[in-house]
Amino acid sequence: MNQFNWDQAFTLDFDLNDGLSKHAETTKRYLSQMKDMYQDQQVVEEILKNDDPLIYEFYELGCPERAGDLAFGTTMIHPGKIGNEYYMTKGHFHQIVDTAEVYYTLKGEGYMMLENLEGDWKVERMERGKALYVPRGYAHRTINTGDEILTAFYVFDANAGHDYGTIETKGYHHIVCDIDGEMKVLDNPRW
Amino acid sequence: MNQFNWDQAFTLDFDLNDGLSKHAETTKRYLSQMKDMYQDQQVVEEILKNDDPLIYEFYELGCPERAGDLAFGTTMIHPGKIGNEYYMTKGHFHQIVDTAEVYYTLKGEGYMMLENLEGDWKVERMERGKALYVPRGYAHRTINTGDEILTAFYVFDANAGHDYGTIETKGYHHIVCDIDGEMKVLDNPRW
Numbered sequence: 001m002n003q004f005n006w007d008q009a010f011t012l013d014f015d016l017n018d019g020l021s022k023h024a025e026t027t028k029r030y031l032s033q034m035k036d037m038y039q040d041q042q043v044v045e046e047i048l049k050n051d052d053p054l055i056y057e058f059y060e061l062g063c064p065e066r067a068g069d070l071a072f073g074t075t076m077i078h079p080g081k082i083g084n085e086y087y088m089t090k091g092h093f094h095q096i097v098d099t100a101e102v103y104y105t106l107k108g109e110g111y112m113m114l115e116n117l118e119g120d121w122k123v124e125r126m127e128r129g130k131a132l133y134v135p136r137g138y139a140h141r142t143i144n145t146g147d148e149i150l151t152a153f154y155v156f157d158a159n160a161g162h163d164y165g166t167i168e169t170k171g172y173h174h175i176v177c178d179i180d181g182e183m184k185v186l187d188n189p190r191w
Numbered sequence: 192m193n194q195f196n197w198d199q200a201f202t203l204d205f206d207l208n209d210g211l212s213k214h215a216e217t218t219k220r221y222l223s224q225m226k227d228m229y230q231d232q233q234v235v236e237e238i239l240k241n242d243d244p245l246i247y248e249f250y251e252l253g254c255p256e257r258a259g260d261l262a263f264g265t266t267m268i269h270p271g272k273i274g275n276e277y278y279m280t281k282g283h284f285h286q287i288v289d290t291a292e293v294y295y296t297l298k299g300e301g302y303m304m305l306e307n308l309e310g311d312w313k314v315e316r317m318e319r320g321k322a323l324y325v326p327r328g329y330a331h332r333t334i335n336t337g338d339e340i341l342t343a344f345y346v347f348d349a350n351a352g353h354d355y356g357t358i359e360t361k362g363y364h365h366i367v368c369d370i371d372g373e374m375k376v377l378d379n380p381r382w
């Protein structure tokens with residue numbers, strides 16, 4: 001369990017190459033924890049018979065959920081696919097919907113899938129040395145389309161909260177797949 | 192003038208080595224704009240007779256000052272000294288005092304000087320690959336004690352506002368100087 005005193009200044013290392021900290025533990029998300037989110041349920045079942053791959057990790061540093069505090073850390077999405085669908089994060093809205101988030105990509109390549117409650121959506125490229133603004137009101141999911149870990153430093157309002165449920169019911173309007181070696185954005189067949 | 196649509200997702204490059212963006216302009220702070228902040232007024236006057244050195248730069252990206260938005264960018268403090276006092280930023284409180292800020296150092300070395308309204312203070316080391324939490328309530332000033340540019344990525348609440356005046360009147364309780372080649376924290380003689 002990571003613990004810091006957020007009323008005092010402190011520093012924490014995050015390797016600028018792989019995003020990892022030597023002084024904190026990551027939270028880990030395995031396939032079994034998000035198995036309903038992938039399209040190809042047959043492939044999911046097949047994989048889970050023998051294995052439970054690590055899809056992504058991120059740092060939860062225990063920032064108090066107070067107005068004025070900022071939660072920060074890094075996220076590492078591993079490379080891989082479930083069928084032809086790339087490894088991705090669960091994605092979420094913030095509970096206080098109109099709160100933004102800033103990502104700064106350190107390594108790897110991929111996309112952020114964004115979608116608001118009115119169904120407006122956008123997919124933004126993430127790559128080393130690019131900051132990405134997730135505007136107020138948009139659910140956001142990180143997708144690794146590359147061959148190495150995709151890692152980014154992130155900051156958001158500590159009291160924003162996470163709403164996984166709204167987007168979990170049906171998923172996003174679009175999914176991101178590898179079609180004959182190319183990244184394609186497809187309509188989500190479940191919508 | 193940097194302009195972005197903060198209601199839509201967007202990306203912006205910041206070089207992971209030097210902090211610079213190819214698609215935005217920095218705001219520049221020259222010695223003449225902060226000449227009263229250094230201890231050795233004789234040296235300041237002497238320098239300004241012939242020159243007006245660039246002390247630091249940072250990106251102001253025009254984020255609207257709305258609740259839920261996050262201002263971000265990089266700051267670059269140049270290496271150098273005024274007398275024995277290292278180049279530094281003006282430093283400020285946030286107008287909404289109880290708002291934090293996150294820095295992630297990309298290159299160089301230096302310190303963050305922190306001080307709250309009760310006079311509690313701390314100096315925290317900044318170096319490549321270290322994130323720094325500026326807690327709610329603390330004025331913060333970045334100081335470059337190294338030989339190269341000190342650059343960091345930063346994020347803060349867009350509606351926090353900047354209060355330069357409170358700390359400008361007398362300065363911080365402490366100053367950071369090079370004494371015989373070593374960084375020393377000294378009492379501010381003006382206090």
Ligand SMILES: [Mn+2]
Nearest residue numbers: 094101140156
């Ligand atoms: Mn988020």
Ligand SMILES: [Mn+2]
Nearest residue numbers: 285292331347
């Ligand atoms: Mn600030």
